Amino acid sequence: MMNRISDTDLILNADGTAYHLNLLPEDVADTIIFVGDQDRVPAVSKYFDEVELRKGKREFITHTGRIGHKRLTVISTGIGTDNIDIVLNELDALVNIDLSTRTVKPDLKSLNIIRIGTSGTVQADIPVDSLLVSEAAFGLDPLLHYYDYPATAEELELLKAFKAVLPETFKGQPYIASASSRLIGSLDADIQTGITITTPGFYSPQGRQVRAKSAIPDLLTAITEFRHHGKRITNLEMETAGIYGLAAALGHQAISFNVLLANRITNTFSRQPAAIMDRYIKTVLERIAAV
Ligand SMILES: O=P(O)(O)O[C@H]1O[C@H](CO)[C@@H](O)[C@H]1O
Numbered sequence: 001m002m003n004r005i006s007d008t009d010l011i012l013n014a015d016g017t018a019y020h021l022n023l024l025p026e027d028v029a030d031t032i033i034f035v036g037d038q039d040r041v042p043a044v045s046k047y048f049d050e051v052e053l054r055k056g057k058r059e060f061i062t063h064t065g066r067i068g069h070k071r072l073t074v075i076s077t078g079i080g081t082d083n084i085d086i087v088l089n090e091l092d093a094l095v096n097i098d099l100s101t102r103t104v105k106p107d108l109k110s111l112n113i114i115r116i117g118t119s120g121t122v123q124a125d126i127p128v129d130s131l132l133v134s135e136a137a138f139g140l141d142p143l144l145h146y147y148d149y150p151a152t153a154e155e156l157e158l159l160k161a162f163k164a165v166l167p168e169t170f171k172g173q174p175y176i177a178s179a180s181s182r183l184i185g186s187l188d189a190d191i192q193t194g195i196t197i198t199t200p201g202f203y204s205p206q207g208r209q210v211r212a213k214s215a216i217p218d219l220l221t222a223i224t225e226f227r228h229h230g231k232r233i234t235n236l237e238m239e240t241a242g243i244y245g246l247a248a249a250l251g252h253q254a255i256s257f258n259v260l261l262a263n264r265i266t267n268t269f270s271r272q273p274a275a276i277m278d279r280y281i282k283t284v285l286e287r288i289a290a291v
């Protein structure tokens with residue numbers, strides 16, 4: 001007898017759709033593009049040859065369609081890893097749980113998840129308006145501590161080295177997760193790679209000083225100066241570590257492309273963020289359509 005997942009562990013709407021995403025299993029393609037901003041969903045799907053479905057609820061807007069024969073879904077996650085928890089668990093339920101019996105299917109599907117997000121670099125020599133793939137990500141948010149996620153020995157060594165340089169005033173507990181080696185191999189080719197930091201906020205958690213006083217004034221310097229066997233931290237954003245960790249915990253493949261709109265060291269910001277995002281949406285879609 002298979003374990004039945006209860007009505008409050010996995011909540012479905014009256015029409016059978018997933019509680020937050022408002023989607024049915026057939027609404028979701030096997031390759032899914034994650035974006036933060038709801039307005040980026042049509043900015044991606046306008047390049048589809050056909051859009052078969054447009055649905056949404058709250059910040060979670062979904063378009064599904066195809067480029068050539070490749071079926072694609074693009075979904076907005078909103079900001080932060082708390083939303084990643086919702087999006088990844090509900091997408092996984094849609095493909096890997098039989099919603100009529102509320103039991104896990106015997107053959108599990110592994111989705112390809114490709115984030116296209118904005119980010120700020122923390123290295124002076126990395127240009128604003130460039131594209132970067134996150135090889136791995138440190139999460140300064142707590143999401144992965146709620147899941148049984150087995151990090152590799154190599155990841156744990158990198159994490160240990162990072163923890164050692166964090167200021168004493170930092171009270172969090174970082175975690176680490178990596179991109180899918182299969183997707184990195186097939187999609188990133190000549191694009192620069194780096195280590196990303198996922199933060200639980202945009203201002204002080206990313207070392208910004210506006211009016212509220214930081215409790216960790218030297219956080220950005222520690223991040224920028226971190227080096228380990230030739231690796232360095234390249235950029236800050238708010239979702240990648242959660243996506244990588246939870247995707248790995250659920251058996252999905254994930255890769256995160258960062259459109260670097262800000263350089264936090266030279267204090268420069270893109271003069272044409274929408275045009276730059278559009279350029280890289282096309283770059284990433286061309287690569288997805290080709291594999
Ligand atoms: O542009 P998106 O995909 O939202 O990503 C980045 O932008 C938001 C902050 O402005 C955060 O979600 C951060 O990760």
Ligand SMILES: O=c1cc[nH]c(=O)[nH]1
Binds near residue numbers: 120206236
């Ligand atoms: O600096 C930045 C730019 C975009 N998104 C972030 O999270 N940080």
